Amino acid sequence: MATRTVVSPSSASAPDGAPEATGLGQRLRTGFGLLGPRHPRHTLPVEQVGALSLPIGDDGVVVGVNQQGQPAVLGVNRPTPFDVVLIGGLWTAQVLALRAAATGARVAVETARAQAWVPLVHAMGGGQNGLAVYDVGRVPPQGASAGTPVLVVRDCGMRPPRGRVTSAPWQSVLTLLPYLSPVAPRLMRQARLVGVQRVSPDEATEIGRVIGLPHPEIRSLPGLQDGITLWCTERDRQYVMTQATDAETGLLGVARRMD
Numbered sequence: 001m002a003t004r005t006v007v008s009p010s011s012a013s014a015p016d017g018a019p020e021a022t023g024l025g026q027r028l029r030t031g032f033g034l035l036g037p038r039h040p041r042h043t044l045p046v047e048q049v050g051a052l053s054l055p056i057g058d059d060g061v062v063v064g065v066n067q068q069g070q071p072a073v074l075g076v077n078r079p080t081p082f083d084v085v086l087i088g089g090l091w092t093a094q095v096l097a098l099r100a101a102a103t104g105a106r107v108a109v110e111t112a113r114a115q116a117w118v119p120l121v122h123a124m125g126g127g128q129n130g131l132a133v134y135d136v137g138r139v140p141p142q143g144a145s146a147g148t149p150v151l152v153v154r155d156c157g158m159r160p161p162r163g164r165v166t167s168a169p170w171q172s173v174l175t176l177l178p179y180l181s182p183v184a185p186r187l188m189r190q191a192r193l194v195g196v197q198r199v200s201p202d203e204a205t206e207i208g209r210v211i212g213l214p215h216p217e218i219r220s221l222p223g224l225q226d227g228i229t230l231w232c233t234e235r236d237r238q239y240v241m242t243q244a245t246d247a248e249t250g251l252l253g254v255a256r257r258m259d
Contacts, residue, residue, distance in 0.1 A: 064242035072240040077149035081167035088197030101130035111155040144171035198224040227255030
């Protein structure tokens with residue numbers, strides 16, 4: 001059987017009588033390519049390491065600013081099912097839908113008032129750029145994936161029916177309730193995140209009972225200004241003011257609780 005000898009580039013030698021190649025010639029002959037650009041090394045004194053910081057934050061939709069003036073981010077593109085309930089105004093839901101679409105998510109709106117959403121569809125290119133509107137109960141399977149996450153916005157009134165398209169990996173569902181309704185307690189208990197805008201004192205008391213709000217938050221809900229939402233999880237609560245961009249204001253108008 002014939003044998004084969006493998007010679008690595010580093011062990012190759014010059015032909016007899018030829019001078020050994022060095023430097024650039026050696027690198028080219030042995031297949032290592034051209035020398036790249038050379039720059040001075042970047043160094044940082046040890047005493048300055050504590051001042052080093054990187055602008056890394058949560059990945060998601062900027063829903064506004066918190067009480068400290070810092071961006072508040074809602075991560076709707078998740079590998080696990082994620083349900084959100086917003087007891088508030090259409091204006092806030094539409095801002096969230098626009099911003100979710102701007103991050104690359106596809107937004108499917110299930111609504112009984114399509115006329116309120118059509119301007120958004122037209123503004124985004126007639127439904128070809130990430131936002132589509134469907135009648136109640138007519139949302140088709142969205143085929144969500146890590147590469148094409150989906151946000152389903154359910155704007156179905158006070159008593160939304162059980163949705164055909166539910167939350168799933170990479171598919172979040174935002175249910176908009178204009179007021180507290182008989183189905184609201186069930187939806188709030190099932191949700192991972194609850195947003196509450198201005199409500200009546202009686203509604204505030206019931207919401208506080210369902211999701212366990214402290215008395216200061218319960219008392220604050222009837223007096224919240226337009227554009228302010230109290231976002232609540234099991235472990236955290238924070239007030240967020242949603243501030244529209246010029247483009248959003250031109251399309252949706254100013255922040256408002258009622259429509």
